[in-house]
Every structure is written in C-alpha cells, then in structure tokens.
Amino acid sequence: MSTEALARLAEERVDHRFKGLPPDADGLTVGELTAQRRNLFTDGFATPVLALSAERLEHNLRLMETYATRHGLAFAPHGKTSMAPQLFHRQLEHGAWGITLAVPHQVRVARAFGIRRVFLANELVDPAALRWVATELAADPSFRFICYADSVRGVELMDAALEGATRPVDVVVELGAGEGARTGVRTEAECLAVADAVAATDTLRLVGVAGYEGEVPQADPERVRAWLTRLVALAVDLDKAGRFGQAEEIVVSAGGSAWFDSVAEVFAGIPELSMPVLKLLRSGAYVSHDDGHYRKVTPFNRVPEEGALEPAFRLWAQVVSRPTPEQAFVNAGKRDAAHDLDLPSAQVVRRDGVERPATGIEVTRLSDQHAWLSTAPGAELEVGDWVGLGLSHPCTSFDKWPLIPVAEADGTVVDYVRTFF
Known part of the structure; x- marks a missing residue:
C-alpha cells in the first residue's frame, strides 16, 4: 500500500494549488516535472518559493540515524x-x-501511506477517532499504535468508545x-491511579x-535531567507493581529536538526491568532543522563531537520595492515564512546568477505578503534581486507549502515533497 500511495503522489497534476512552481508546468504530473530536472533559479519558478536542500536533508537524516544507533x-x-x-x-x-x-x-x-508503527504523543478521547483506530488495528495485525493517557476520566472515555474492539x-x-x-499527570500517585x-x-x-x-518550566540541563529521572523511576515502580503484565516490552519515551542529549544520557541508565525496554526518542525538527530556534538550542551545540545538523530550508523572495536607501520589501510574508518564534533571516542575495552574502540586510517585520528589510549604508540591493531567507521553526514552515521543491546545491530540482496539513 505504501509504494502505491507514494507512486500516486507523482501522478498528481501541477496547477494553481502549488505556489512557487513554474506556471508553464501546469498540467504536468509531479513525476513529469521531476524528470525535467529544472533549475530553481533559471527554469521558471516564481517567487516566493520555498526549497529544501537535497544534500542537507540527506545529511540530517543520516546524522540522526547514527546518533540513535x-x-x-x-x-x-x-x-x-x-x-x-x-x-x-525516508x-x-x-x-x-x-x-x-x-x-x-x-x-x-500516515496510515494512508502505509506507516505501520505510530506513536500518538497526545491523549485521545474522541469516540469517532478511537473507533477508527480500533478498525485499523483489527484490519491490520502488523499495525502498532500507542497513545498517551493522563487521567482516569480519559481512560473511562477510551474504554467506552472501544467497547467490542x-x-x-x-x-x-x-x-x-x-x-x-502542558498535559500529563502531575504526581506519581496519580500515575498509579491511571495505570490501575x-x-x-x-x-x-x-x-x-x-x-x-521540552515543557519543563525554565528548562536547563539540570531540570530536564531531573524530570527524565522521574520518568525512568516511574517506569521502574510501575514494573515492580506488575502494571505492565500484558505488555511485550516496556516503552519509555521522551525527546523533542532541544534536549535529546539529556534523554540519551538518562535513558542509558535505565535498569534491567521484567521485560525488554524500548527507549523511544521522538525528535522531529531535525529533518529540515532551521536557521532560528532549533539552531540555537540543538543538543549538538552542547556536544559538538556528535556532529551538527544543517538548516535545509531556504525561502527565496524577490525585491519588489526599494522606497528609500534604508528600506526594501520582498514578496514573501506571513503566508509564506515561519514567524511564530523568530523572524526570517536574510542570508544571500542573488542577481544575474551570482550569489553574495546579504551583508547589511535584516528582516525587521512581516506583513501578510511582504517582508520588511532594513538595509544598512552600502548594502547592495535592487528591485528584482532574489533574497534567500533562512527560516525558524520548521513546524510552521512545512504547513505553508503543499508541494516543496528539493534542490541540489546548483539549483537542480530533483524531487518535490508533498505535505498534508
């Protein structure tokens, strides 16, 4: 099923739904457009256009695979x-x-594209959704699904919705x-009540x-490790109390994209339990990384010998107005760029096929369809120039672009990533 569903993505027709793609590609399938290996800068792509770096994407995938292993x-x-x-x-x-x-x-x-193991990092009490999950589990013995519970009331609602599963x-x-x-049981005693x-x-x-x-208040390495130690102790105590008697393995899971070094450190000390332990890390922002929030807080900054993630996104916008020597506007704004944590950063300027650093150029504000640029004295910037912007927080970058070109360093587009939000 997964192979067929992924293949159907290549059969989708390119049209007005997908911003930034070449207007003259309308009517082609995504697969046909991919086969043309167009250049992001010279073959008709329109600004603004978001691109993923093929090389950096692959680097990040390999780095986290190596880290987890x-x-x-x-x-x-x-x-x-x-x-x-x-x-x-991938x-x-x-x-x-x-x-x-x-x-x-x-x-x-995920299920439509054949994903067989899903960890839902959230409580699930919606009856319709629970009945759908039960149907999926009944139809596919290979499907594994895990979700959170943090209240006796939630457990009661789940049980009622799943009657007959x-x-x-x-x-x-x-x-x-x-x-x-955020969510979660506040005390160990309440955890035991939920388990019961x-x-x-x-x-x-x-x-x-x-x-x-990542939700630890005033998070720092000491506070994060203290909470992770509590989590491990909870697993040990529940195991000693026989609360995992029906399980085949004991899942202990944590790990956003900011503190996975602490997760690795504390999880390394999980003692032997009554059955095998699945130490499950859940970091997700690594896949594209970013030029803002996660670049500042990545654990690889704290432990550089582990390697380094690379920002894989770049949003290309075009200078459409230069009203004063101190100001310019490009045609990408809130509808195009992640802006919930940090503003985009001007990285490079491209003119006549030549790129140079965006020295003296700063994004100071976003409107719906414009980024406001402050330009220092001597900053080279003209109407028509392309400006490459680095983005913060990948979680709110992917959701703005339903079809994203994946480009090699020379601009050759080798794939298109379809998103579903």
Whole structure:
C-alpha cells in the first residue's frame, strides 16, 4: 500500500494549488516535472518559493540515524513537523522505528501511506477517532499504535468508545513536565491511579510511560535531567507493581529536538526491568532543522563531537520595492515564512546568477505578503534581486507549502515533497 500511495503522489497534476512552481508546468504530473530536472533559479519558478536542500536533508537524516544507533535508542521522529509521507518513508529507511504524530487526522495520513508503527504523543478521547483506530488495528495485525493517557476520566472515555474492539489499544502514562507545563499527570500517585484504571479495562493495555521534556518550566540541563529521572523511576515502580503484565516490552519515551542529549544520557541508565525496554526518542525538527530556534538550542551545540545538523530550508523572495536607501520589501510574508518564534533571516542575495552574502540586510517585520528589510549604508540591493531567507521553526514552515521543491546545491530540482496539513 505504501509504494502505491507514494507512486500516486507523482501522478498528481501541477496547477494553481502549488505556489512557487513554474506556471508553464501546469498540467504536468509531479513525476513529469521531476524528470525535467529544472533549475530553481533559471527554469521558471516564481517567487516566493520555498526549497529544501537535497544534500542537507540527506545529511540530517543520516546524522540522526547514527546518533540513535550510537546511543541505543529507538527513534520515532515527530511527523507533525513535516506531515510529508515521502519524508516519513525516508526516515524509516534511515532506521526509524515508526512515526510520532499528534492528532487523529495525522494518523489517518500516515496510515494512508502505509506507516505501520505510530506513536500518538497526545491523549485521545474522541469516540469517532478511537473507533477508527480500533478498525485499523483489527484490519491490520502488523499495525502498532500507542497513545498517551493522563487521567482516569480519559481512560473511562477510551474504554467506552472501544467497547467490542478486537485488539486493545496500547497506552503509556504521560508524566507531566511540572506545574504549569502542558498535559500529563502531575504526581506519581496519580500515575498509579491511571495505570490501575487501564488495568481494569479489556480495551486498553498499559505498555509504558512517556512525556515531553521540552515543557519543563525554565528548562536547563539540570531540570530536564531531573524530570527524565522521574520518568525512568516511574517506569521502574510501575514494573515492580506488575502494571505492565500484558505488555511485550516496556516503552519509555521522551525527546523533542532541544534536549535529546539529556534523554540519551538518562535513558542509558535505565535498569534491567521484567521485560525488554524500548527507549523511544521522538525528535522531529531535525529533518529540515532551521536557521532560528532549533539552531540555537540543538543538543549538538552542547556536544559538538556528535556532529551538527544543517538548516535545509531556504525561502527565496524577490525585491519588489526599494522606497528609500534604508528600506526594501520582498514578496514573501506571513503566508509564506515561519514567524511564530523568530523572524526570517536574510542570508544571500542573488542577481544575474551570482550569489553574495546579504551583508547589511535584516528582516525587521512581516506583513501578510511582504517582508520588511532594513538595509544598512552600502548594502547592495535592487528591485528584482532574489533574497534567500533562512527560516525558524520548521513546524510552521512545512504547513505553508503543499508541494516543496528539493534542490541540489546548483539549483537542480530533483524531487518535490508533498505535505498534508
């Protein structure tokens, strides 16, 4: 099913739905356009256009595969970052255990493209979604699905919705990252109550514990490690109490994109339990990385000998107005560029096939369809120039572009990534 579904992506027709693509490509299939190997800069692509670096994308995939293997971690990258089935499968080819997702719609996309292991890093109490999950589990013995539970009430709602299901739904108790954090049980006593509620059902099976260390208040290495230590201790205590009796392995999972070095360090100390332990890391932003938020907080900055991720996105926009010597405007704005954490950064200017650093050029503001540029004295910038922008926070970059060219360093477009948001 996955091969057929991915093949159908190549059969989709290029048209007005996909911004930035060459207008003269309308009517071609994505596969036909890919075969033309057009150049991003000279073969009709229109600004603004977002591109992924083919080389950097591959580098990031290989680096995290190596990292997970080195530290004895299974890896379920958070697919909600990209919602791109082609990237899901490339991550699986690079050793991923499965894909992490956040809401039922995303799971439906993953299943449509043949993903067999899904970790839903969220509570799931919607009856319609739970019944759909039960149907998928019944129809496909190879499908594995795990989701969070953080309340007795939630367990009761799940049990009611799953009445009559032929396979139990696997759940992990979510340990909250502290007072004022997001979801998750706040105390170990409450965790035990949730585990007992799961054990009292025939529709659910407790298989482990999980959480998200990125929500630790005032996160720093010491606070993050302290929370991860609590998570491991919770798994040990629940195991000693026999709460994983129906499981085949014990899942212990954490790991966003900011603190996976701490996850690796603490998970290395998980003691031997009554059954094998699946140490499951869930970092997702690595696949494209970024030029803002994650570049500042990546664990590879703290442990440089592990390697370095490379920003794979670049948004190309064109200077459309230069009203004063201190100001310019390009034709990409909030509809095109991630802006929830940091503004884009001007990196390069391209004119007549020549690129140079965007020295003295700064993005100061975004309107819906414009980026405001401040230009220092002597900054070379003219109407018609292309400006390459680095983006922050890949989680809100992919969702703005339903079909993204993947370009090699010389501009040759070798693939197109389809997203589903």
